[in-house]
Amino acid sequence: MGQEPLRVVLVAGEASGDQHGAKLVRQLRELCPEAAISGVGGPALEASGVRLLYRAEDLTLVGFSEVLPKLKVILGALKGMKRHLKEQRPDLLILIDFPDFNFRLGKAARRLGVPVLYYISPQVWAWRAKRAQQMAGFVDHLACVFPFEQRFFQLNAPMLPLSFVGHPLLDEPEEFDPRSLPVPQDAEVMGLLPGSRMSEVRMLLPMMLQAARIMREQRPGLHFVLPLAPGLPLAKVQPLLKRLPSGTTVLTGLAPQAMARARALLVCSGTATLQAALAGTPMVVVYKTGGFNYRVARSLIRVEHIAMPNLIIQRRLVPELIQETATPEKLAAEGLRLLTDEERRQRMIQGLRDVRLRLGGPGASRRVAELALSMMEKKPR
Template identity: 40%
Template structure:
């Protein structure tokens, strides 16, 4: 490819930032002088993407939560539109985040800019009509869950799951415990309350109350709380300090922290797959505003909220949502596994079996090849 290629890439959430950064690095191996611009987070910036906006400004969950950031979202869209108009990228790559990205994609198509979608919106859960919209909009949609590709016909390409390339501990468990200042034989529970501010508001107070109850039953329990790049430690530290419990915040080496844990309490989302890949038994939870839940319960039709349970086709790890999610219920689920090593081993085995359905490593490299084929007009 002789002329320098310009690629715009939009990832509105923390998980999208992770996958986009891996994709950018793989594209650079094939097109070293490619230029990237777009919306994302710290990982995309570190991969060399010229960010026009940090995705922290627009990340939301639920229906009612959108209203709190509507100004930011409209501003972001204007910035995207203007960047497209001025820079005329050779390709637009969209990652998940459908309400924003489908609109951006339509704008790109009107300008004659080809569009690739990477990581499908959850059309299998709700708004299945988006399948046809996406088919008309894109050259290809690269999906990361095995049951998604058939939905899109010849536009769908299953590239495997990019988490398999990056989710691995960097240290043996014993060494990692030492690095985190943990006692060797006392149990460890990881708390993962999400990557968005509204998730933290909904979930962290419940997690902290549960942590109190668990400690009453297991006095030597130890807690780690991995902090997503989109979350400010300054906002959660005071909440933790009020509890009087030692909960170690982990910003770096998050996978080491999860891997050494005996159990994890995890907000539904990408983190459930990451925890599954590491083979750690978990409880999957979620809670949103009352209005968002009432709307979602009428529209969403899935047997499980946890991605790993969907991939497995059965509930291999428990789930608690909305009013089911109480500190007492969390405590019971955690203790149920901590006090039963046989059950813990069975769950880890089933997680490994489910993860095997995600394909092998190399998803980001395969996705990069699809991108290059599209740029060369062979897609």
């Protein structure tokens, strides 16, 4: 009788983690086609063949004020996932970011003797630095995607086994045909990326559209492209699109193509800023949340920048408009500067090249898949 297939549980609670997790799963399938993979995720992980027990979009939060309305659902999912670990006793638990949920699940896995691979570390280096030591208590190996993360954990949790694997965004195709987007071929294009979560879109999209109107008054030929994140509920987005500026094309997905085609971008802080950096497209980074969320976060954050390109290069390369400075007027002014100040554009483009170099080369998903397989092979069966 043959040996049972390897069992993997994977948890990705956010849109970017869903995408990165799906790339990892595809690499795992190449190395171990018979592996049985279940867990929490979104459409990308589902499409990759993962059996979803809970959907990420039902559990995702932005800010502290969203906790109570979703608390019952989140606690129910956490309880269900702990039960799943106990019943399945998988060969490996892979956690992707999503700390408040995954820390609790990881600790339960440690009690059950299930090895834990943490891929895409939560941003404990930005706030809650003491959590690095907590991670050392339940994580068997941490796969770092940023070089500064490796240095941070070596300093704050030296007993935690880790490796720098590079960033999975570098695994994606780099060349896009500009003709694949339905925009005028000779138009000057600016991309609008208001975030992947509905709460971000509600807060930022109206501001971006108002900024677009201001910019178009000064540059009538300017065309805007708005690639909406695939997981957004379109029924909730549609009311925000009733008064689009003229010369605006709305797409579902295709953000990488829009970034490659655009001459400049207005981008919500998050993974999209790193995607934009890898595309080499100048950007303005913007973020705004509720007053309560902002005050709590501000009291905890311990880094000078919030935009990922700035964190990687360790200086203010791209402008950041945060909270009270995030207004349509300031957003429009910064956006226009990226279109008109060629010297500034070129300095930023060169800086974005440096960001890319610091992330290493492609192959992160494959390296993590190989790491996962080696961890499972070491586990007694």
